[in-house]
Amino acid sequence: LKKIVLADRETEKMGIPELLQGYAQVILPKTFFINEDDFVRLARDADAIITVLAKVEKKVIESAEKLKIIAVAAAGYDNVDVSAATSKRVFVTRAATAHIGGVAEHALGLMIVLSKKIFAAIEEVRKGNWDFRNTPQAIGKELGGKIVGIIGLGNVGVALAKKIHSFGLQVLAYDPYVTSDFAKSLNVNLVSLTQLLQQSDYVCITCALTKETWHLIGEKELKIMKKDAFLVSVARGGIINEMSLYQALSEGWIAGAGLDVLELEPPPEDFLLLRLNNCIITPHIAGLTIERYGDCGRLAVEEVKKVLEGDIPNKENLVNPEILNIAKK
Numbered sequence: 001l002k003k004i005v006l007a008d009r010e011t012e013k014m015g016i017p018e019l020l021q022g023y024a025q026v027i028l029p030k031t032f033f034i035n036e037d038d039f040v041r042l043a044r045d046a047d048a049i050i051t052v053l054a055k056v057e058k059k060v061i062e063s064a065e066k067l068k069i070i071a072v073a074a075a076g077y078d079n080v081d082v083s084a085a086t087s088k089r090v091f092v093t094r095a096a097t098a099h100i101g102g103v104a105e106h107a108l109g110l111m112i113v114l115s116k117k118i119f120a121a122i123e124e125v126r127k128g129n130w131d132f133r134n135t136p137q138a139i140g141k142e143l144g145g146k147i148v149g150i151i152g153l154g155n156v157g158v159a160l161a162k163k164i165h166s167f168g169l170q171v172l173a174y175d176p177y178v179t180s181d182f183a184k185s186l187n188v189n190l191v192s193l194t195q196l197l198q199q200s201d202y203v204c205i206t207c208a209l210t211k212e213t214w215h216l217i218g219e220k221e222l223k224i225m226k227k228d229a230f231l232v233s234v235a236r237g238g239i240i241n242e243m244s245l246y247q248a249l250s251e252g253w254i255a256g257a258g259l260d261v262l263e264l265e266p267p268p269e270d271f272l273l274l275r276l277n278n279c280i281i282t283p284h285i286a287g288l289t290i291e292r293y294g295d296c297g298r299l300a301v302e303e304v305k306k307v308l309e310g311d312i313p314n315k316e317n318l319v320n321p322e323i324l325n326i327a328k329k
């Protein structure tokens with residue numbers, strides 16, 4: 001029987017153990033995220049690893065003698081040391097498509113909630129303060145006619161751009177890895193990061209978390225943004241420097257922020273951004289939809305089975321295609 005190590009309990013929420021029943025010996029971690037020592041020990045004779053958000057580091061990959069695939073049941077794979085996997089000829093796959101609609105809609109939702117003061121309004125009405133509508137704080141802004149800047153024109157960024165057009169916004173994007181022709185075909189203007197920050201009323205972060213995008217938005221970038229602009233991120237924590245964002249929001253460099261992702265999840269109790277009225281935070285739920293959540297698990301299991309049966313993963317889910325050119329040892 002094959003042995004498959006599940007690196008976090010999020011895999012359980014997706015029904016992955018049931019999908020693998022009778023197919024493999026499935027090891028679930030004792031705690032929500034697997035403990036590193038257990039991981040190294042359990043990975044030693046594992047054929048596959050499935051993770052959602054748990055880190056799969058070099059140490060684990062190098063100890064795994066039989067490992068053929070690390071399947072991420074999510075779109076972002078910044079939690080996996082892909083180069084360590086590639087050098088050991090281990091496939092890394094992700095669930096490239098399951099989340100797209102939900103995440104793009106969540107970004108749009110955060111933009112609307114921020115613009116139309118919906119969060120404050122709900123709180124005030126719950127307190128019995130219908131009179132909130134007679135205060136200047138109740139007056140929102142329309143999205144129509146504004147400019148949105150999308151950082152990262154990948155699956156989510158493209159879906160967001162398409163949805164946003166129907167709200168009557170002009171769309172700019174910054175992504176060093178796409179061509180302006182590709183952007184033009186979506187009716188999107190590809191610009192530099194500085195131009196995007198200078199011109200946008202809404203800045204939406206939908207890029208991958210990489211070494212390059214780590215703290216891509218910090219003090220300098222927040223100071224370039226318009227004072228009445230909103231910043232939204234549905235991508236990954238770590239792309240925004242949260243200390244700088246706290247300063248920007250409390251000192252009025254920008255109008256507000258909507259975040260679905262944080263550098264440390266869950267955040268510590270005294271997390272500064274939670275104290276601000278102009279910052280709304282959701283607990284990494286953008287991709288969780290009734291319609292598609294289970295698909296992340298199904299896609300991951302499909303790729304694992306393919307690889308363990310000697311096939312290669314689906315092209316759109318394969319993160320390290322260069323592996324196909326490395327001769328088998």
Ligand SMILES: NC(=O)c1ccc[n+]([C@@H]2O[C@H](COP(=O)([O-])OP(=O)(O)OC[C@H]3O[C@@H](n4cnc5c(N)ncnc54)[C@H](O)[C@@H]3O)[C@@H](O)[C@H]2O)c1
Pocket residue numbers: 074075076077096099103151152153154155156157174175176177178206207208209210212213234235236260261284285286287288
């Ligand atoms: N909040 C959630 O629940 C949730 C769910 C799914 C995905 N995500 C995150 O959303 C993000 C986008 O997902 P996706 O499916 O569109 O991924 P994707 O791989 O399709 O797109 C990522 C895009 O980022 C771009 N990029 C890379 N480096 C960049 C840089 N330096 N500057 C600007 N752009 C850069 C890439 O060129 C690519 O177009 C990822 O960070 C993913 O982890 C979040």
